[in-house]
Amino acid sequence: MSQQDIETLSAPLTLPCGVILKNRLGKAPLTELLADARTNLPNERHFNVYRRWARGGYGLIVTGNVQVDRKAMEASRNVAIERQDEKDMELYIRYAKAAKENGARALAQLNHAGRQTPRAVNPRPKAPSDVKLSLKGIPPALVSTPIAMTTEEVQQVRDRFIAAAGFCQKAGFDGVQIHAAHGYLISQFLNPHVNVSRTDQYGGPLENRMQLLKEIVEGVRSLCGPGFIVSVKLNSSDFQKHGASEQDNILVLEMLEQSLCDFVEVSGGSYEAPALLGHVKKESTKKREAYFLDFASEARKTVKKMPLMITGGFRTRSVMAEAIRSGDADLIGLGRPVCLHPEIAVALLSNPYKTFTVPSPKIDWDQVRTETPMIGNGESLWYSAQIHRLADGMEPDEEMAPIYFTMVWAPRQLVYEPATFFPTNVVWALAWPVKKAHHVFRLTLAAGVVAAATATGILVSRNRA
Structure with missing residues (x-):
């Protein structure tokens, strides 16, 4: 049976555009x-x-996220294609070449954060409507109120996605993935709970709410031609009351199939309802490992030809292979496992003499969340830190203390960044070249900046009084 599973996962897949993937395993996008x-x-x-x-x-x-607008970043340390200067092209060529080094097809995931843009990046982000995020444990005063986009601004964003795809094609990427999930801008347009006040062609009924995504996909296909992979990441559901439902998203899948999309990666949730982090309650889904496979099975009744990539929860080779054989999935996406085991596909496609299960991290995150509620989204940040270790030529560390990444690494990474806000941006501009400095130095520096900023604020307030 293991040999049959390996043969199933090793089988090549020809996408509608004619591009062939050498096997059915994909490294999923990770910020x-x-x-x-x-x-x-x-x-x-x-x-x-x-x-x-x-x-x-x-x-x-x-x-991971390649932003199309530097004022709408998911995080200010992500890549952004905005200027599209030819002098920067060499860096993107090397980016694509690195990902394709061993025969993989490489896609750049294009995104616009919309109302999920952090306040430090943009205090007044643009969105379909002026509906604020409602985040558990976060006071509303700390969340930005978005500005509703004009029709012209929506079309400018559409054109940014299309132009960025053309830039990626010139750099050597085999295609792009349009991020229409996880509560980012395009997902916001699809969500009737967020897209609530528009009266133009991008608001109201579902046909209008999915118009932006349709125009982007068709625009990329027109610009980049038939041999370029055009993919979309789409929620199975928003997992919110009044959000985009599974039936809504099946209709979106139908539209994408007609618009010559090459495959859709199925995910789910948003910052407000984080199914993307594995917080899925459906018992049948838990038993089958893959969080969104039930949705894919239902979608297959309507969407017959367009391949589906299912990401989230897969851990055993047999379950991955069965998802392919059943026809519910055409590709298996692996996210967090590749942070700890970057060569996991090689292991999955070898050694037919034993049942293979992706090794689990040594941290029991359910127990951590129960014992230390302040950890919050520390699990996601913990995996991000493993990516940083790989980027620095080190091996992953499965025994890293999770509390460190919530109380130390996360504030440093997400708050004290250059090009965010005064005065930390000035201090970081001076400290940034010291790349080998120990994290204690950086934390001390950050603490000093906070103290100085607080003191300055008090003095200013007194002077005004």
Whole structure:
């Protein structure tokens, strides 16, 4: 049976555009947080980690967030294609080349964060409507109120996605993935709970709400031609009351199939309802490992030809192979496992003499969340730190203390970044070249900045009084 499973997962897949993937395993997109926030360009650390993943034997590698607007970043240390300067092209060429080093097809994931743009990046982000995020444990005063986009601004964003895809094609990427999941901008347009007040062609009924995604996919296909992979990442559900339902998203899948999309990666949730982090309650889904396989099975009744990539929860080779054989999935996406085991595809496609299960991390995250509620999203950050280790030429560390990454690494990474806000941006501009400095120095520096900023604020307030 193991040999049959290996043969199933090793089988090539020909996409509708004619491009062939060498096997059915894909490295799913993961936010890297590796770019210099002053430039948002790919760098040596990106090349290092993608070369490592390329050696892992995947048929497909999808990058983390590549933003189409530096004012709408998911995180200020992500890559952004905004200027599209030819002088930067060499860096993107190396980025694509690193991911394709071992015969994988490489896609750049294009995104716009919309209302999920952090306040430090943009205090007044653009969104379909002025509906604020409602985040558990976060006071509303700390969440930005978005500005509803005009029709012209929506079309400018559409054109940014299309132009960015053309830029990626010139750099050597085999295709792009349009991020329409996890509560980011395109997902916000699809969500009737967020897209609530528009009266133009991008609001109201579902046919209008999915118009932006339709125009982007068809625009990329028109610009880049038939041999370029055009993929979409789509929620199975928003897992929210009044959000986009599974039936809504099956209709979106139908539209994408008609618009010549090459495959859809199925995911789910958003910042407000984080199914993407594995917080899925459906018992049948838990038993079958894959969080979104039930949705894929239902979607297959309507969407017959367009391949589906299912990401989230897969851990055993037999379950992955059965998902392919059943026809529910055409590709298996691996996310967190590749952070700890970057060559996991090689292992899955070898040694037919034993049942293979992806090794689990040594941290019991359910217990951590129960004992230390303040950890919050520390699990996600913990995996991001493993990517950073790979980028620096180190091996993953499965025994890293999770509390460190919530109380130390996360604030440093997500708050005290260059090009965010005064005065930390000034201090970081001076400290950034000290790349080998110990994290204690950086924390001390950050603490000093906070103290100075607080003191300055008090003095200013007194003077005004």
